[in-house]
Amino acid sequence: MTQPVLIAGAGPVGLMLAYELGLAGVPAVVLERAATPPAPEQSRGMAVNGAVVELLEQRGLMDAIRPFGMSFPRAHFGHIWLDPTTVGQRHPFNFAVPHALLQRVLEERAVKLGAQVRRDAEVVGVRQDADGVEADVVGADGARATVRGAYLVGCDGAGSRVRALAGIGFSGADVPFLGILADVRVEPGDPMFAQIGVNQYQNGICTVAPIGPQALRVMTGEFDTEPGVESAPVPPEDFAAAYARITGTALTGHPVRLSYWTTATRLADQYRTGRVFLAGDAAHVHFPLGGQALSTGLEDAVNLGWKLAAAHGGWAPPGLLDTYHGERHPVGARACRTTSAQTALMHPMSRVAPLREIFAELTAFPDVNAYLVNMVGGLDVRYPAESGGELVGRRLADVPLTTGAGSTSVAKLLTSGLGVLLDLGAGVTLPDGFDDRIDAVSAEPSDEIPASAVLLRPDGRVAWASPATAGGLAGNGLAEAAGQWFGKSMMVGVAA
Structure with a gap:
């Protein structure tokens, strides 16, 4: 099949998907309504949580992004602070970088792998048949x-226009909420610098983050208040009034860029209908907290990318594309549920303040702190698995490894986008006929990996694991797992 995969939307999720397809040699055409990519200063989002850092490390992309941001060793649940440094994860906390810069890196890498990005191309019609999909696109000049x-x-x-055109429902509710985002010019020593961070007040929330030596990104939010129209201009005096209502102090800086932001909690009824799929905010939206929306969307892209590549290449086992909805829809539902739980702790403060105090006391227990850090960081996701032990369905941590060729790590083994059979002393071998889809690597045993061998899917999830003390049973189930996720062996039907 030589037809490309069409992707509507050149945000981080769409471009991550294009990159994943490019790793597998699958052509991708990205159709983007906007004529130009956003500038870094136009980024609404800054948070990249632990799960995203793992994904980017896994694909060798983090080194290109790290110079533009910084580690942010904090985490919160409903603006109740947690301690991620005690959890023991390799990437337990956020990295702060404008999402537009992440988007730029992803586009550059996807294009290098052959993806086409067509801007000023809005999808306005969708038709599908047994062999493919047709998308009608229109530009700003009306050309179709x-x-x-x-x-x-x-x-x-x-x-999402694609979601609507595909007839997929988007269940959930809009919440009355007035949010305003502003970039504020300030002088050195301005009192607003003292408010840097996430601040919860009686009348709402206010987050302040530095975006330059004399500039702050300020987001205000008031619950149970009629929202603004996102496309409408925000009068500076309205922002100043909102800031004063929430913080109880006067705005001292000068706002130079203003926009409304709103929130809703909605989940697509299905992530697939025939040859049409949904990912990212097209599939799920919720209150923006700690980079969970970006994390969930990029995980969608990485989960779907290799499966589409398998179908495109003709080696996908039966039902592989259906596992996208089966694995990712519950994760989207959980993101909606956990963010709703957090907003329930944020208003109205006159009623929830005692609950927040008790909840803050609970977070002092190490197990509670760890549970919440992993939840908000997207680090606790495990896909359904019928058998295979505790590791199956989880992403294997980015553990350092020693091989005959020298030092490496789990993430480095996955940069090619292929599956990996990692032998840690079990002596297992790759079944015949999977060399084009799975890399076989032998490494010294690791105390951080409780297995003597693991089979990793291209998205880094464990498909099969052999117990650390499996003995002669080390290879049991490997061939079945390889067939379940990587299709038929290329040796099937070949004469001996």
Whole structure:
């Protein structure tokens, strides 16, 4: 099949998907409504949580992003602070970087792998048949065109046109909430610097983050208040009034860029209908807290990318594409549920303040702190597994490894986008006929990996694991797992 995969939306999720497809040699065409990419100063999001850091390390992308941001060793649940440094995860806390810079890096890498990014191209029509999908696109000048592909993935945001055209419901509720985002020019020593961080007040929330030596990103939010129209301009005096209502202090800086932001909690009824898929905000939206939206969306892309590549290449086992909904829809539902739980702790303060005090006391217990850090960091996701032990369905941590060729790590083994059979002393070998889909690597045993061998899917999830003391049973189930996730052996039907 030579038709490309069509992707609607050139945000981080759509571009991550294009990159994943490029790793597998699958052509991708990204259709983006906007004529130009956003500038870094236009980024609304800054938080990249632990799960995203793991994904980016896994694909060798983090080194390109690290110079533009910084580690942020804090985490919170409903603006109740947690301690991620005690959890023991390799990436337990956030990295702060404008999402537009992340988007730029992903686009550069995807294009290098052959992806086409067509801007000023809005999807306005979708038709699918047994062999592919057609997308009607229109530009700002009204010119129309039809693009055909093998599959279409809607990564086009909360107002997804692809989702609507595919007839997929978006269940949930809008919440009355007035949010205003402002970039504020300040002088050195301005009192607003004392408010840097996430601040919960009686009348709402106010987050302040530095974006330059004399500039702050300020986001205010008031619950049970009629929202603004996101496309409408925000009068500076309205922002100043909101800031004063929430913080009880006067705005001292000068706002230079203002916009409304709203929130809703919604989940697509299904992530797939035929050859049309949804990912990112097109599939799930919720209150923005700690980078969970970006994390959930990028995980969608990495989960779906290799499965589409398998189907495109003709080696996907039966039902592989259906596992995308089966694995990711519950994760989207959980993100909606956990963020709703956090907002329930944030208002109205006159009623929830005692609950917040008790909850803060509970977070002092190490197990509670660890549970919540892993939850908000997206580090606790495990896909359903019928058998295979505790590791199966989880992402294997980025553990350092020693091989005959020298030092490496779990993440470095996954940068190619192939599956990996990692032998840690069990003496297992890769079943014949999977060399084009699975790399076989032998390494010294690691105390951090409770197994003598593991089979990793291209997304870094464990598909099979042999117990650390398996003895002669070390290879039991390996061939079945390889067939379940990587299709038929290329040796099937070949004469001996």
